[in-house]
Amino acid sequence: MISFTINGESKSTNVDPETPLLWVIRDHIGLQGTKFGCGMALCGACTVHMNGDPIRSCSVPVSAVSGQKITTIEGLAKNGLTEVQKAWLEHGVPQCGYCQSGQIMSATALLAKNPNPTDDDIDTAMSGNICRCGTYPRIRAAIHTAAKNMKHP
């Protein structure tokens, strides 16, 4: 039995310990905001937080998160929307939206560590997240806006 916390709730599972966290989150816990994109930690669509750090849940066996705190897109906002999500809306970032849960998780983790990121900081933190719709310019702008609004809400 593997136990961990997800979005503040304790969960236990007896699936094959090698099962990637992604499939436990999606198919067993039923939280579908986290997406499957590549299965090889190459695209970032499956990004969640483990103790606040972004991880690619498609390539992390569920055994590795035993006792850890996992946050998914569904658990990001305590109520309403976070500043990152608000900035995403303000800049009209999403197109198909499939990668955006992962983008927002990566951006949120970046801003938690670096409240004032430069374009280079954004490039470094976000280059693991692919968007085929091409929303990158808006993602960059939205991160700057979120950074500003988090300081002066």
Added chain:
Amino acid sequence: MLDQNISRRNFLRGAATTTAGLAIGIDLVTNKAFAAEPAAMTLPNPWLRIDSDSITFVLDKTEMGQGINTALAMIVAEELDVDLEQLTIENAIADRIYTTHSDLGAQMTGGSSSVRNAWQPLKIIAATARQMLTHAAAKEWSVDPAECRTASGMIYHDKTGKKGSYGAFADAAGKLPVPAPKFKDPATYRYVGKATKRVDGNAKVTGQAKYGIDTVIPGMLSATIVRCPVFGGSVKSLDDKQAKASPGVKHIINTGASVAVLADTYWQARQAAKLLTITWDEGDLAGLSSDKIRQAFIELAKNDGKVTREDGDVKNHEKLAAKTIDAVYETPYLAHATMEPQNCVARVTSDSCEVWAPTQTPGVCMEVARAITGLAPEKIKIHTTGIGGGFGRRLVADYVAEAVTLASEVNVPVRVLWSREEDMRHDFYRPISYNVMSGGIDQSGNPLFWKHRVVGPAILAQFLPHAIGAMMPPWMPPSISKMMGKFTGFTFHGLKVDDTSTEGAKDIPYKIPNILVDYHYADPGVPVGFWRSVGHSHQAFMVESFIDELAHLAGRDPYAYRRELLAGHPRNLGVLDRVAKEINWTSPAPKGVFRGIAQHACFGSFCAEAVEVSVSESGEIKIHRVVAAIDCGPIVNPDGVRAQLEGAIVFGLSAALKGEITIENGQVKQSNFHDYAVLRINEAPKIEVHIIESTQPVTGVGEPGLPPIAPALANAIFAATGKRLRKLPLSLVVRNP
């Protein structure tokens, strides 16, 4: 085009009433195959349904990121006079009534056609509904309807102070005759033409938006399909003992050309699939390679092809040119690599079939389900889910056929979910092309002749009946494929000759007295399909690079040269001039920065792009800035137009700088994003989009932003280095062949 001449009789039929409320439709007379007969009106409420507590807009186009849900809802909200938030947007199921796609005659989303096709019908539907509601209120209040006004879903008669909601008059309105629509004065528009936030933004930033992959049907099994890695191969022998014993596995189905593992969960199916021992009969394409394809194309290019454009007399002017230039341009196969891998859920019983598909083409899904199940259309329900990127990949319903076939086999709902590797290796790729070009200028530098020979496969030749393999997974039994051929022919009735192979090449707008474009159909057998902007996506690279070559041959400025040759093409000129102005073309670029420019028209829209690049000593290309201008007629949502241009440019840059599918031993060599790289945020330039004000007919914007970017970039690289890159992906570093 749609026949906009909608008869009163047909409209009445469309405005059929349900037991309660007002339901408005429209009879879209498209072409002979799909002229809506009374029986074709199977849905009483195809587009707009108003009842006491809701106003539902049924979206018959697939929202795949392009923002069509928002744009079309804006049109409805505008003429119906409701707030956008008051509309409930529902995805249409597959039905012949939605055969609104003008180019292909099927219920599908593609060809930058949605706003172009829906603009007028949706205006008519919404404006008529508003009038009928107003008349119903006026009748009840015994007042003159002309004295009533509407706002935000309410009807007011100011003189008497009476007011009521649309919902309150929906029943009564449904019993009224259908008036001729009276449209709003565009000067009073609240939404159309104003930058408007997406209707699905909130769902997409909170993880609540549902895609195909999120479909859960109680009791469904998850299927992983192991396909022959060589296109067209089949199973020679199978040992599935170990896989069968793997946890969660319920069925293993050998379809002849692939093996499907069905388990309780995706991960179980995936793990079990690894335990299969399959030997393959690799079929006719074993041994096929990119190099062999290229050699065959080179041979073909030595002979004349089928002429697709001929102006003047190239042959007799070749020798008269003062200067000539010969060039070979090449573009590779490209995968779509949608973020959401292909997937589909199907439930099939003896007398019903229900499909949940992330598809651009519910109409084709219907035909696929009919062919496989043998059920009548009214027994089949096709649900279009949210989709994680389309780009043309989801115009093919191969993955739908897989799910329906497997669900028919096992009598429980089945979800087929592809891995990224399967997605990359079993795509319907952008066609490869090999192009031999020659051009000449006269003494004063003006073009004298232009010759362009295209060699490559044709999309429709595979997509249409004769090579139904493009529609169906390769393992489909021939009898079904044959049947599908018939259905597909029906579905795509009205389609004209395939011009996707030389589109963009044969419609070159420049004033050149002697032009010859010819084409060799050459299909190595690798599946090909529609890829954002289709033929234009690569042909613009050749044409806009080669016109640049002629400008330099003439010693002229590439912008000025284009300008002169575009006299009489005001919309091409309009976008070209705009980007030149916005990028300060006539002023020097910053030190170390170089510019390129290109323009291209497609799908009725006009686009130009200019690029600023720098190139490092080691040949690394850095794009600093892209400026784009688009003329697509009057705009519904300017922010949506900008987003589409940004997206098309990023998608086009991935193709220009990175994308390449290569074939080795009949199979695709690339498998995931490590060897099929796409643009990432650190490589994305600043993008500025300028929208030309236009009173021309409304056209589309999903694709036209893509074609100019590769040539604009190649032209900028030439300006920076003097090196003319004639092969995609563009690279200054010598690559292994």
